[in-house]
Amino acid sequence: DIQMTQSPSSLSASVGDRVTITCRASQSISSYLNWYQQKPGKAPKVLIYAASSLQSGVPSRFSGSGSGTVFTLTIRSLQPEDFATYYCQHSYNTPYTFGRGTKLEIK
Amino acid sequence: QVQLQESGPGLVKPSETLSLTCTVSGGSISSYYWSWIRQSPGRGLEWLGYMYYSGSTNYNPSLKSRVIISVDTSKNQFSLHLRSVTAADTAVYYCAREGVPNEYFDYWGQGTLVTVSS
DSSP: OEEEEEEEEEEEEEEOOOEEEEEESOOOOHHHHHHHHHOOOOEEEEEETTTTEEOOOOTTTEEEEOOOEEEEEEEOOOOOGGGEEEEEEEOOSSSOEEEOOOEEEOO | OOOOEEESSSSTTTOEEEEEEEOOOEOOTTTTTEEEEEEEETTEEEEEEEETSSSSSSGGGGGGGSSSEEEEEETEEEEEEEEEEOOOGGGGEEEEHHHHSOOOOOEOEEEEEEHHHH
């Protein structure tokens, strides 16, 4: 199985900040990398697919980049509703696997 | 708007079979891939497997032969059956849609907590 490692596991930031979350795959996954946001008691919601494509309806302050084994999710100008947990997931082959998450908290 | 809703028992005894159903509304179950994903504090998010509406399946090898996913196109539903459960199978179970394999999960159910306990 491909292992997905996220860093940091938690992050404190303020409204208006720019934050970056990193996800590393244990082998090359080309651009088969997705990012999800999850709020307490809710299902994950896709933000970015294929490493850098913004899902319809997702604010443009979210962006993704990377290919191969290293990927980043950047949130430009944090809004109050962005404080949540973020997960990466590869879809290169099965079994699909997820990172352990990055919890973004208000400073 | 496509909506998915999980249903099934919230409590299952050890060694028994966990069975959940996902009802799809607002769209057809045809032409998409339908997955089960679970989430627990210990295992995080874990993909269990998917089924194409035609009946072909792909399961996570970590579950070995314990999992079966089936579809009922007449009811726009698909189901998860996980045999021989233990406390380690306690989790929130989600159903989710994937447009094509190797893509992403664009629609999710709200999730249902299943506890394995005697």
